[in-house]
Amino acid sequence: MKDLQTLLQNVDELLNTPGEVPPPSPVSAANAQAETTDELLPALQKYFGYADFRAGQREVVEKILNGENILASFPTGYGKSLCYQLPALMLPGVTVIVSPLISLMKDQVDALREQKIYAVALLNSSLSWEEYRAELERLERGEIKLLYIAPERFRSRRFLNLLNSHQISLFVIDEAHCISQWGHDFRPSYLALRDAIRELHPSSIALFTATATPDVQKDILNHLEIQPPQVFTRGIERPNLKFSVCEVSMEAEKYTLLDEYLQQRGGKGIVYAGRRRETEEIASYLKQRGHRVDFYHAGRDGSERKRVQDRFFNDGSDGLDLVVATNAFGMGIDKSDIRYIIHWTMTGTLEQYYQEAGRAGRDGKTAHCILFYCPDDRGLHEWFTKESAPNKPDLLKLLKLIETFPSVGNFRMFAVEDLELNDFNADKIRVGISYLEKLGFLRRLYNVPSRLSVRTRLFESSLTEEIIDESQKVLLRHLHSQSKLNVLDFCRGLNLRPDQLMEQLIDLQSAEYLRYWGTEDLLLIELLEDSDLFDSMSADQMGFEDYLRIKNRQIDQIVFYALAEGCRGRLVREYFGETIEVDYRCGSCDRCDPNLRLVPLNEENDNANIQ
Structure with a gap:
């Protein structure tokens, strides 16, 4: 107990001091876990201000502190980030967190700093060179406990060598479904993480996702080739979300339905459309109908996208009530009071639909998730x-x-x-x-640079040093005669593999025999x-x-959801591998509660007149 109390005191100093501070005492993960039974709640309250864990969170934290690998599938907005942030603060060394989007990383880093936790940094393409160097210097001084990294960074030999000089206690992969080509958001950059894990030898690996079916979970673990982890599944049910599907026979009906729904509905919302052109057309129509709306897609200028996002977050008279967007908008949008999400076009998978719909109602209050389904949607996805x-x-x-x-x-x-x-x-x-x-x-x-600038130092003495081998001495002789070089031509002249050149340069720079500069702008295959x-x-x-076959099966599943005659919540939970009671009904979909069914106002009036 005394060891952990000492550790927490040292970490507290580290987290609450932006400047240079000593690293925490080296208490092992196993020792930390042995002492955590009574200390987890005080640590949780101290750093995050929560009185207790949500169901399932404590078990995940304890497994991580015990040095075990875990895979956790928690619903969107459930607080999975706390499950790795808390142990990261309690473990020795550095925790590496891989995240797919800059906005996601920035939101988490900003939130931690608001909690006066300063031992955190992010490394991605949004940083200037000076900012990047400053963060690396903080890492070298032992001031960083949580390091957020874009997956593309692991294509850099130099960066991996830098991480290798530090103790990596925990390697976290957020949005882990991005590893699987069968997942709805496959990202090839995530494939580099397997080799990075092999090289860094972290004490434990933690995988987090909100939308991974059993097949996708299996594919993730097969690719990473890690020891079978403990799998934690909290279930995806969120009773405050009300799901409904409105089937239309033609596209034009959607405009009337959407306008009539919005006339009744207050609060902020998102309408997702499948094509950029559609987002512009829908937003234009709704503006003419008096709605405060704008569109968002990757084709807009970066400053315009930021303006749309800022206005969406603005709750004043200058703000937006609604954004019509492609799926480029949403992931990393940390707004808890979104009251409705409408899918103008059916998504290609049920995972994608549930993840995007799950961005509504993160404050726990009632929110509505509506899918417009047109039979033509299926053909579009099959073609795509x-x-x-x-x-x-x-x-x-x-x-x-x-x-x-x-x-x-x-x-x-x-x-x-x-x-x-x-x-x-x-x-x-x-x-x-x-x-x-x-x-x-x-x-x-x-990735390797196409061109390098090199400055050698201590040249004469280095050729007689025994701490560098003959191949490095040969390389130094050739580098000493030129300050700029074409990497391909240089490698050909020495019959040297490009990856070997980069490893030698990193070693020589670490030993302070030279300095080199170059942008890693080429793929090396x-x-x-x-x-x-x-x-x-x-x-x-x-x-x-x-x-x-697998892609078409995923389309079948989202169509089955749209046309389901029974409880939609049951269908979704079974799809994600949950075992459901025979008589289960969610009570939160339009099949369980007819009041949730979306129909045009004129149809409601017709029905009332008939009655």
């Missing part, structure tokens, strides 16, 4: 699935193109823009490379098999049919 799915001609073209890029042995270096010039969009590039990697035709390594072998493979061998 077919168009976006990996296929042999596109993958063969991509592989052959990669083979043509400048090489050092089996390694190819190129920029994403080089592929875009050859009719590949960014999504097809990311998915295509990850699919070829999965099939064993290539291996993506860390190692070709493992040639395109002739790929050309001889069948579609079955490549798994294309499995991919399409």
Whole structure:
């Protein structure tokens, strides 16, 4: 008990001092867990101001403090971030948190600092070079306990080496469903996390998600190849959310339905549409009808998107009541009092629908989640699935193109823009490379700079030092004669692999024999098999049919939800793997409560006249 009390006192000093402070005492995870039975609640109250945990949170925290791997599936807004933030503050060393969006990271960091917890930092592309260096210096001084990182950072050899010099007590993957290609939000950048975990050897790994089916959970664990974790599932039911579906026969009906609903409804809301053009058309229509509304999609200028978001958060007379958006808006939007979310277009998966709808009512008050369903929606998603799915001609073209890029042995270096010039969009590039990697035709390594600036120091004495090996001395001789170099040409001249060059440079810089600068702007790919072998493979061998089958099954499920004659809540809970009582009814959907059914006002009046 005394060890943990000492640790908490030291951590308290660290968290509440923005400047330089000593690191906490090295109490092991196992020792910390052994003492936590009586200390968890005081720590929770001290750092977060809560009197007690929500159901399931304490068990997760205790497992993490015990050094065990966990996978936790908690509903949106349930407080999963606390499950890793609290143990991060109590454990020695650094906790790394991987998150997919800058806005998500920034919100969590800002919230912690508002709690006077300053031992936190984020590293992503939003930082200037000076800000980035300042955060790294804080890390080196031991001032950081929670380090938020974008997944793309783990493609940097230099960055991994930097992390390797620190004790990583906990490695957290937020939105872990992004790892699975069967998840609704697959992100190829998450695939690099397996190798990062292998290299960093964290004491424990914690995976968090709100929307992972049993199949997706299995795929996550298979990819990461970690020891089977403890799996915690809180269930996804949120009784304050009221779900309903309104079936229409044509698109035009949606405009009338939406306007009539909004005339009755107060509070803030989001309307999700499938296409950018639709968001603009719907917003224009609603403006003409007198609603305070604007549209949001990735095609708008960054300053305009920020203005829309700021006005949505503004509850005054200058604020917006409603944003019509693509799914580019929402994740990372931490607004608790959203009263309704309407899906103008059916989503492609039930996971995506439930995650987006779950952004409503995070304050625990009643909120409405409405899906407009038109039979044409299914055909649209089937077409999109077919168009976006990996296929042999596109993958063969991509592989052959990669083979043509400048090489050092089996390694190819190129920029994403080089592929875009050859009719590949960014999504097809990311998915295509990850699919070829999965099939064993290539291996993506860390990003490398195309050009480097180098300044050597202590040159004469370094050549006689025994602490560097002969290969490093040879490299220093060549680097000493030039201050700027083309990485590809330099590697060819020395018959040196680009990844080996970067490792040598990092080692020499760490030993203070040189300094180097360069933007890691090139993909480094190692070709493992040639395109002739790929050309001889069948579609079955490549798994294309499995991919399409699973994607179409996901479409079937969201259509089944839209057309369900029974309890919608039951269907959703069973889809996410919950065991439900035979006579269960959620009481929060339009099948359980007819008062939730959305119909046009004129239809309601007609019904009243008939009665």
